[in-house]
Amino acid sequence: MTETPRGDFFKTFRIVVTIVFLASTALLLYMLYGPAMSVISYFLRDPQAFLVDPLFMVLIFPGLTYAGLVAYLAIWGERKFAAKVQNRVGPLYAGALPGGILQNIADLVKILFKEVIIPRDSDKPIFILAPVFAFIVGSLPVVLVPYSPTYVILDFPVGLILFFVFTAFYPLVLLLAGWSSNNKFSFIGSLRALYQQASYEIPLFLSALAPVMLAGSLRLVDIGSAQGSVWFILVAPISAIVFFTSILAELEKYPFDIPEADSELVAGWLTEYSGVPYLLYQFGAYIKMVAYASLFTVLFLGGWAGFAFLAPEWWMVIKVAIVVTIVISTRAFFPRIRMDQLLSAGWTKLIPLALLSLASLVVLQMLGLLAFLR
Amino acid sequence: MTRLDYLLAIAILAFTSLMALLALESKSLVYGAVSLSGFFLGLSLFFFELGLLYLGVFQLLVYVGAVSVLILFAVMVIGHTPRKPTVGRFGGLGFLGGLFIALAAVFAGLAMLFSFLDLAVDTILQSLIYIGPVVVLLAFAVLFRGEPRGRSSYRFEAFGVLGAFLIFGSFLGALSYLGSLSVFSGDVTFSMADVAQSLLGQYGLLMVVLGLLLASAAFGAVALAKKEKEEK
Numbered sequence: 001m002t003e004t005p006r007g008d009f010f011k012t013f014r015i016v017v018t019i020v021f022l023a024s025t026a027l028l029l030y031m032l033y034g035p036a037m038s039v040i041s042y043f044l045r046d047p048q049a050f051l052v053d054p055l056f057m058v059l060i061f062p063g064l065t066y067a068g069l070v071a072y073l074a075i076w077g078e079r080k081f082a083a084k085v086q087n088r089v090g091p092l093y094a095g096a097l098p099g100g101i102l103q104n105i106a107d108l109v110k111i112l113f114k115e116v117i118i119p120r121d122s123d124k125p126i127f128i129l130a131p132v133f134a135f136i137v138g139s140l141p142v143v144l145v146p147y148s149p150t151y152v153i154l155d156f157p158v159g160l161i162l163f164f165v166f167t168a169f170y171p172l173v174l175l176l177a178g179w180s181s182n183n184k185f186s187f188i189g190s191l192r193a194l195y196q197q198a199s200y201e202i203p204l205f206l207s208a209l210a211p212v213m214l215a216g217s218l219r220l221v222d223i224g225s226a227q228g229s230v231w232f233i234l235v236a237p238i239s240a241i242v243f244f245t246s247i248l249a250e251l252e253k254y255p256f257d258i259p260e261a262d263s264e265l266v267a268g269w270l271t272e273y274s275g276v277p278y279l280l281y282q283f284g285a286y287i288k289m290v291a292y293a294s295l296f297t298v299l300f301l302g303g304w305a306g307f308a309f310l311a312p313e314w315w316m317v318i319k320v321a322i323v324v325t326i327v328i329s330t331r332a333f334f335p336r337i338r339m340d341q342l343l344s345a346g347w348t349k350l351i352p353l354a355l356l357s358l359a360s361l362v363v364l365q366m367l368g369l370l371a372f373l374r
Numbered sequence: 375m376t377r378l379d380y381l382l383a384i385a386i387l388a389f390t391s392l393m394a395l396l397a398l399e400s401k402s403l404v405y406g407a408v409s410l411s412g413f414f415l416g417l418s419l420f421f422f423e424l425g426l427l428y429l430g431v432f433q434l435l436v437y438v439g440a441v442s443v444l445i446l447f448a449v450m451v452i453g454h455t456p457r458k459p460t461v462g463r464f465g466g467l468g469f470l471g472g473l474f475i476a477l478a479a480v481f482a483g484l485a486m487l488f489s490f491l492d493l494a495v496d497t498i499l500q501s502l503i504y505i506g507p508v509v510v511l512l513a514f515a516v517l518f519r520g521e522p523r524g525r526s527s528y529r530f531e532a533f534g535v536l537g538a539f540l541i542f543g544s545f546l547g548a549l550s551y552l553g554s555l556s557v558f559s560g561d562v563t564f565s566m567a568d569v570a571q572s573l574l575g576q577y578g579l580l581m582v583v584l585g586l587l588l589a590s591a592a593f594g595a596v597a598l599a600k601k602e603k604e605e606k
Contacts, residue, residue, distance in 0.1 A: 158428060165431060
């Protein structure tokens with residue numbers, strides 16, 4: 001290829017953009033220096049209490065930054081893993097830095113600068129508020145899941161049920177989003193999401209009852225602490241499998257991504273959304289995934305139980321990372337199933353299995369075989 | 375209860391009453407259903423405020439999570455109403471919304487005033503109960519200033535306001551009663567097992583009767599729906 005004036009122009013343009021970007025970053029850092037120093041000095045006034053400060057927990061470790069970071073890595077891993085398995089050339093080789101880990105930041109910048117299009121015939125108040133509520137409802141469960149007895153933001157006495165309350169809010173928001181878009185694809189997608197999430201809530205609740213029965217408490221810290229010797233996935237494996245399957249359906253991950261089915265329904269209830277509202281939906285969904293993976297870890301995988309050479313929180317982080325990896329790897333392996341298959345699997349297979357597991361636990365309890373747990 | 379609790383209770387009260395009114399009065403059925411879920415949310419906030427965590431959480435799970443979704447789903451699928459311009463969606467409820475916000479502000483101001491004057495908490499509650507009817511009269515005045523929409527509409531709105539007044543009053547009564555009990559002043563510790571035992575033991579017969587009532591209501595609804603279909 002010969003050098004053309006067009007190429008020259010783009011080279012110059014790129015240099016100018018880089019300079020402007022660096023200058024604005026420097027300006028931003030200069031402006032943020034004062035507030036950042038005050039925040040740091042707030043934390044450093046007592047270095048011992050710094051790591052268990054409630055503000056630290058909400059903003060950094062089990063809270064926003066950690067969940068966002070895991071979501072970021074999950075998006076990156078999902079893309080790369082599916083590309084590797086299915087031999088998709090584009091996502092596999094995109095990105096200059098190792099592994100193309102900066103691709104998400106490029107996507108973020110692109111989405112932030114996109115126009116927010118509000119359809120003329122849409123129901124504007126609901127259309128604008130729905131993504132905000134979806135983000136809030138999707139990311140609220142993060143505060144409930146403990147990462148260790150000390151690292152828990154909200155130690156609620158009935159934390160598990162409150163988690164399911166937030167789960168139950170989500171279809172309401174989706175239904176409103178799909179309805180307010182005034183678009184057939186959106187409405188059908190939101191109805192599918194409602195069917196799916198409402199019918200998979202039942203096996204989700206039923207299978208979560210097994211750890212509650214074994215630990216004798218609805219408090220998530222108690223359930224995690226009860227697994228010091230034996231993880232509940234070994235005592236109630238059927239419940240764990242049902243719970244994990246229901247998680248996949250609740251998160252609209254493959255093979256249950258019927259509501260979003262990008263090749264059939266454009267993007268389901270997301271069709272009319274663009275720009276920042278779209279970002280809110282997607283980010284909320286990934287944070288919800290982190291919350292569900294943490295809940296699965298606390299309920300079945302022993303929570304923060306592990307060997308003594310690492311702090312308990314680190315064991316929790318490692319287990320959550322493994323669960324998230326398994327959740328995102330389904331995209332590469334499974335085809336999408338049909339709506340009727342999904343509903344029949346939920347109602348005729350998962351619910352009986354969850355009940356069966358509960359019944360077997362009751363029998364074991366009555367025979368006195370579960371005494372080693374206490 | 376501290377003064378902050380009272381301010382919070384009054385804010386929840388205003389929110390819940392506003393949502394109840396919106397659920398009764400909004401012209402768009404979907405907005406009515408959304409307001410109804412807001413009303414359920416307000417109720418659960420009352421339970422949390424009173425320290426009844428289980429009750430609040432189950433109120434949220436059952437009513438907001440399931441019943442509201444069901445109602446909204448039915449409204450969206452069955453009652454397809456043509457889209458109307460945004461302005462007329464709440465009818466005259468813009469007035470009432472403003473009224474309730476003003477009401478909340480007045481109550482908050484009064485509570486602060488009382489707290490400055492170091493009056494007893496009962497005085498505040500009594501004054502609230504006295505102010506309630508005045509507010510309802512004001513609401514009537516605002517409603518009847520609207521353009522005429524036929525007698526039945528007026529009657530409906532009167533029922534709506536009456537219902538809101540009843541809800542409002544019963545909340546006030548419940549608050550004043552529960553506030554006077556010493557049980558709810560400190561940490562409330564009661565277990566799920568206690569609730570289950572009292573439900574199945576002391577109130578067992580009541581539960582059965584309530585279940586029969588609900589079942590008969592469901593059968594009645596089915597019978598009504600079937601009759602309507604045959605007529606067509």
